[in-house]
Amino acid sequence: LTRPRLVARTLWGLGRIGIGSDDAVAIISHAAQAVPLFLDKFSPQELTNALWGLARLGTTPGCRTWAEQLALRILGRHIQRLPMLTAQCLANSLWAVAKLGLRGKDVEDFAEGCLEEMCKEGRLKDFSTQGLANSLWAVARMQLKSEAIFSFCVAVARETVPERLSSFLPQELSMVSWAVARIASRGTRRSPGQTKGRTRMPPAASAEGEALVLAVTKEASARLGEFGPQGLSSIAWALATLALQKRQEAHDFLLAAALRAAPLLKRFPSQAIVNLSWAIGRMEGADFVVTAFLSSAAAQASSRMDEFEWQDLSSLARSLLHHADSWKSPEVRSFVSMLEDCGMARQAMMGDFACPYVWDG
Numbered sequence: 001l002t003r004p005r006l007v008a009r010t011l012w013g014l015g016r017i018g019i020g021s022d023d024a025v026a027i028i029s030h031a032a033q034a035v036p037l038f039l040d041k042f043s044p045q046e047l048t049n050a051l052w053g054l055a056r057l058g059t060t061p062g063c064r065t066w067a068e069q070l071a072l073r074i075l076g077r078h079i080q081r082l083p084m085l086t087a088q089c090l091a092n093s094l095w096a097v098a099k100l101g102l103r104g105k106d107v108e109d110f111a112e113g114c115l116e117e118m119c120k121e122g123r124l125k126d127f128s129t130q131g132l133a134n135s136l137w138a139v140a141r142m143q144l145k146s147e148a149i150f151s152f153c154v155a156v157a158r159e160t161v162p163e164r165l166s167s168f169l170p171q172e173l174s175m176v177s178w179a180v181a182r183i184a185s186r187g188t189r190r191s192p193g194q195t196k197g198r199t200r201m202p203p204a205a206s207a208e209g210e211a212l213v214l215a216v217t218k219e220a221s222a223r224l225g226e227f228g229p230q231g232l233s234s235i236a237w238a239l240a241t242l243a244l245q246k247r248q249e250a251h252d253f254l255l256a257a258a259l260r261a262a263p264l265l266k267r268f269p270s271q272a273i274v275n276l277s278w279a280i281g282r283m284e285g286a287d288f289v290v291t292a293f294l295s296s297a298a299a300q301a302s303s304r305m306d307e308f309e310w311q312d313l314s315s316l317a318r319s320l321l322h323h324a325d326s327w328k329s330p331e332v333r334s335f336v337s338m339l340e341d342c343g344m345a346r347q348a349m350m351g352d353f354a355c356p357y358v359w360d361g
Contacts, residue, residue, distance in 0.1 A: 002034070002038070004038065004041050004042040004043065004046045005046060007031055007035055007042075007046070007050060008042070008045075008046035008047070008049040008050045008053075009049070010027065010031075010053075011028070011031065011049070011050045011053030011054060011057075012049040012050065012052060012053040013053070014027065014028075014053055014056075014057055015052060015053030015054065015055070015056030015057050016053070016056070018056065018057075018060075022062075024057065024060065024063065025060070025062040025063055025066070028054070028057060028063050028066045028067060028070070029066045031066075031070060032066040032067075032069045032070040032073075035050075035070060035073070036070075036073045039073060039074070039077050040077065042074075042077065044078070044081050044084045044085050044086075044089055045086075045089060047074050047077060047078050047081075047093075048078075048085070048088075048089040048092050048093050050070075050074060051071055051074050051075075051078070051092070051093055051096045051097075052092045052093075052095075052096050054067040054070060054071045054074075054096065054100065055067075055071070055095070055096035055097075055099040055100050056099075058071075058099065058100045058101075067100065068100060068102060071096070071097075071100055071102060072102065072104075072106065072107075075097070075102075075106060075107065075110045076106060078093060078110065079106075079109060079110045079113055082113045082114065082117045083117065085117070086126070087123065087124075087126035087127045087128070087131055088127075088128070088131060090114050090117060090118055090127075090131075090135070091127060091128075091130075091131035091132075091134050091135045092131075092134075093110075093114065094111060094114045094115075094134075094135050094138040094139070095134040095135070095137070095138045097110065097111060097138065097142070098137070098138035098139075098141040098142050099138075099141075101141075103143075107142075108144055108145065108146065111138075111139075111142055111144055111146075112144065112146040112148050115139070115146070115148040115149065115151070115152045116148055118135065118152060118155070119148070119151050119152055119155045124155055124156065124159040125159065127159075129164075129167055129168045129169065129172050130169075130172060132156055132159070132160065132172075132176070133168070133171075133172035133173075133175040133176050133179075134175070135152075135156075136152075136153070136156060136175065136176055136179035136180065136183075137175050137178075137179050139152060139153075139179065139183060140178070140179035140180075140182040140183050149183060150183075150201050150202060150205040151205075153180060153183055153184075153201075153205060153208065153209050153212075154204075154205050154208045154209075156176075156212070157180075157208040157209060157211060157212035158208070160176070160212060160215070162215055162218075162219070165215055165216060165219045166219060168216075168219070170220070170223065170226045170227045170228070170231050171230075171231060173216050173219060173220050173231070173235070174220070174227070174230065174231040174232075174234040174235050175234070176212070176213075176216055177213045177216045177217065177220075177234060177235045177238035177239075178234040178235075178237065178238050180209045180212055180213050180238065181209075181213060181237065181238035181239075181241040181242050182241075183201065183209070184201045184206055184209050184210075184241075184242060185241050185242070209242075210242055210244060213238050213239065213242060213244065214244065214247055214249045214250065215249075216235065217235060217239060217244075217249045217250055217253045218249045218253075220235055220253060221249070221252055221253045221256055224253075224256050224257070224260060225260075229261075229267065229268040229269060229272040230269075230272055232257050232260070232261060232272070232276065233268075233271070233272035233273075233275035233276045233279075234275070235253065235257075236253075236254060236257055236275060236276050236278075236279035236280065237275040237278070237279060239253070239254065239279055240278055240279035240282055245279070245282055245283055245284070246284065251283065251285075251286075254279060254280050254283050255283070255286050255289060257276065257280070258276075258280045258283075258286075258289050258290060258292075258293040259289060259293075261276060261293065262292055262293045262296045263296070265296050265297060265299075265300045266300060268300070269307075270301075270304070270307045270308045270309070270312050271312065273297050273300055273301065273316070274308075274312045274315050274316050274319075276293070276297070277293070277294060277297045277315075277316050277319040277320070278315060278316075278318075278319045280293050280294070280319075281294055281319035281320065281322050281323045281326070282319075282322060282323075287323075287325045290323055290325070290326075291323070291325045291326050291328065291329055294319070294320055294323060294326040294329065294332060295326070295329040295330075295331040295332055296331070297316065297319075297320075298316070298320060298326075298329065298331040298332045298334070298335035298336075299331040299334075299335075301313065301316055301335055302331070302334055302335045302338055305338065313339060316335075317335075317336060317339055320332050320335070320336070
């Protein structure tokens with residue numbers, strides 16, 4: 001591996017097919033030691049392809065340390081060429097950094113540089129729907145101090161007009177809603193020396209973000225049959241996190257999602273059941289539909305309790321307790337009784353609760 005094009009294609013190919021054998025570890029470890037010697041000969045596209053492949057391989061046992069080491073060296077070269085990166089290169093590079101979970105000042109400088117480049121006038125028009133969704137997902141995953149993330153959210157919100165949202169895939173729509181809600185609810189880490197806590201999203205940016213999530217929700221409602229468990233629960237989680245349940249678009253989506261999901265919950269993973277219950281349980285009105293859904297959720301949790309983490313069971317119990325009419329359901333009473341037998345019910349009723357949700361992507 002002494003030629004940039006060969007290195008980039010090899011790492012990209014290994015990442016594409018997900019090979020995690022001893023041979024793959026040997027190739028990556030060799031590349032991590034050899035590539036820095038001729039990194040300046042890589043084109044921006046070759047750097048991006050190599051970085052993308054490393055991100056895909058980073059979770060493979062034995063590969064992570066070498067992948068992170070080489071990725072950091074690539075970023076050091078990449079940051080010097082940000083204006084030369086295509087829209088796809090910017091999106092893929094930012095996604096790769098988030099996927100690898102890289103940390104440090106150099107990483108933050110690179111991510112901020114990417115966001116600033118993306119926010120330049122007219123830049124986002126060149127991004128594919130996948131590129132926009134992946135970039136938002138990456139920003140939501142990274143714990144950046146820069147408030148450039150807020151500017152980026154606003155820029156994406158203004159770019160993704162309803163006409164363009166119709167071309168988004170269901171997974172991309174749910175990624176967008178999840179990412180915006182996570183960014184808005186979490187904010188940014190403060191710089192050293194500042195008051196403890198986080199910088200919240202400014203009101204104007206928050207309004208733009210909420211408008212985008214509602215637009216996504218309206219589009220999702222029109223295509224509800226295309227969404228799987230994660231997609232439905234991600235959008236529902238975003239609406240509840242942003243406290244948008246009273247908005248008509250949100251109410252219509254949650255009502256339709258409850259009706260669609262209730263008879264299918266046995267196919268839903270535990271996290272999706274918990275997230276949907278948290279959002280649907282906070283709806284106002286439609287008590288019959290909400291109670292029917294929560295009853296179904298309680299029945300699934302009771303029969304599949306070994307699939308739920310303790311935190312998930314506690315979260316579900318709080319969602320059930322939040323909706324008074326759910327207590328009329330024998331399934332709900334049976335579920336709570338099971339928790340009492342395990343000593344969980346009392347803890348589940350203590351304090352306020354905000355449902356956490358991390359999309360691994």
